[in-house]
Amino acid sequence: MLYNLIVVQPNGYGQMASQRLDATFIALADPTRRAILARLSRGEASVTELAKPFAISQAAVSKHLKLLERAGLVAVGHDAQRRPRRLEPQPLAEASAFLERYRELWEQNYQRLDALLEELQRLQPADSDQPAPAPRKKPGRKNKE
Amino acid sequence: MSAMDSPRMALQLEVTTPSDTEILLTRSFKAPRQLVWDAHTRPELIRRWLTGPPGWTFTVCEVDLRVGGRLRFAWRSEQGEEMGLSGEFKEVDAPSHMVHSELFDVDWTGGEAIQITDFDEANGVTTMRQTMRYSSKDARDGAMHSGVDDGMEQCYRILDAVLAERL
Numbered sequence: 001m002l003y004n005l006i007v008v009q010p011n012g013y014g015q016m017a018s019q020r021l022d023a024t025f026i027a028l029a030d031p032t033r034r035a036i037l038a039r040l041s042r043g044e045a046s047v048t049e050l051a052k053p054f055a056i057s058q059a060a061v062s063k064h065l066k067l068l069e070r071a072g073l074v075a076v077g078h079d080a081q082r083r084p085r086r087l088e089p090q091p092l093a094e095a096s097a098f099l100e101r102y103r104e105l106w107e108q109n110y111q112r113l114d115a116l117l118e119e120l121q122r123l124q125p126a127d128s129d130q131p132a133p134a135p136r137k138k139p140g141r142k143n144k145e
Numbered sequence: 146m147s148a149m150d151s152p153r154m155a156l157q158l159e160v161t162t163p164s165d166t167e168i169l170l171t172r173s174f175k176a177p178r179q180l181v182w183d184a185h186t187r188p189e190l191i192r193r194w195l196t197g198p199p200g201w202t203f204t205v206c207e208v209d210l211r212v213g214g215r216l217r218f219a220w221r222s223e224q225g226e227e228m229g230l231s232g233e234f235k236e237v238d239a240p241s242h243m244v245h246s247e248l249f250d251v252d253w254t255g256g257e258a259i260q261i262t263d264f265d266e267a268n269g270v271t272t273m274r275q276t277m278r279y280s281s282k283d284a285r286d287g288a289m290h291s292g293v294d295d296g297m298e299q300c301y302r303i304l305d306a307v308l309a310e311r312l
Binding site: 103105106107108109110112113114115116117118120121 | 157158160170172174175176177180181183184190193194195196198199
């Protein structure tokens with residue numbers, strides 16, 4: 001069971017941030033675009049240079065670049081002739097922070113479960129595949145929550 | 146601990162995508178399987194840990210643990226937002242295996258998702274493998290924002306490279 005992001009997300013992330021994340025993840029969902037980003041992570045490059053390693057037309061690469069630019073992941077450099085593209089790391093940092101937070105939300109549940117399991121085992125010494133004792137209706141003193 | 150030798154242990158949650166339509170959560174617990182099973186199937190125990198994100202409280206926790214039985218979970222945020230899901234048990238084989246469907250009240254997964262949960266015990270450590278199978282890749286990606294696939298791994302690597310460069 002994964003939490004419903006539609007409901008949970010607005011708590012930590014404004015609508016704008018959420019839309020930006022969507023744009024980032026859509027941009028990252030394509031292998032060619034990821035390869036372009038990987039190339040740009042090593043330094044800026046012109047469209048021609050970017051197109052070289054791919055078995056696709058320069059026009060197709062330009063299309064991918066447009067999408068990456070709209071997502072804020074790629075910017076156009078100052079050289080008016082070459083118009084080199086460069087990587088904008090901020091949206092990637094936001095995306096990875098979001099995912100880590102998401103995993104942490106779940107990990108927090110499981111840490112609560114760890115504590116509960118420990119408590120149950122104190123009540124009943126480990127004995128595999130025996131039903132747990134009936135838990136108390138109210139949390140006891142030792143219960144941290 | 147001998148349990149540390151087990152290669153499948155994951156004392157921190159691991160999230161992977163075994164296929165285009167699935168998310169797999171793997172997590173190990175230092176407890177016997179029966180206890181871990183109970184903590185996943187008995188409402189009075191589920192309520193103690195599946196409490197939702199910070200600021201959310203459990204409002205409904207109903208589990209009719211038998212094939213064809215229903216389950217219903219709901220939470221409420223401090224701001225009064227509601228989040229609920231319902232489902233039905235398809236397979237129940239205590240304390241090792243269960244399959245149930247689930248559907249959020251606000252359907253964000255393109256229809257029902259199927260959740261397959263297996264518990265294995267070795268050396269006093271129980272490892273849970275929980276597969277969530279969605280109706281399509283889009284639904285799965287929606288659930289995870291495509292977050293855990295190779296693409297994201299690559300995103301991390303790109304990010305690492307960029308950050309390293311700026312240091």
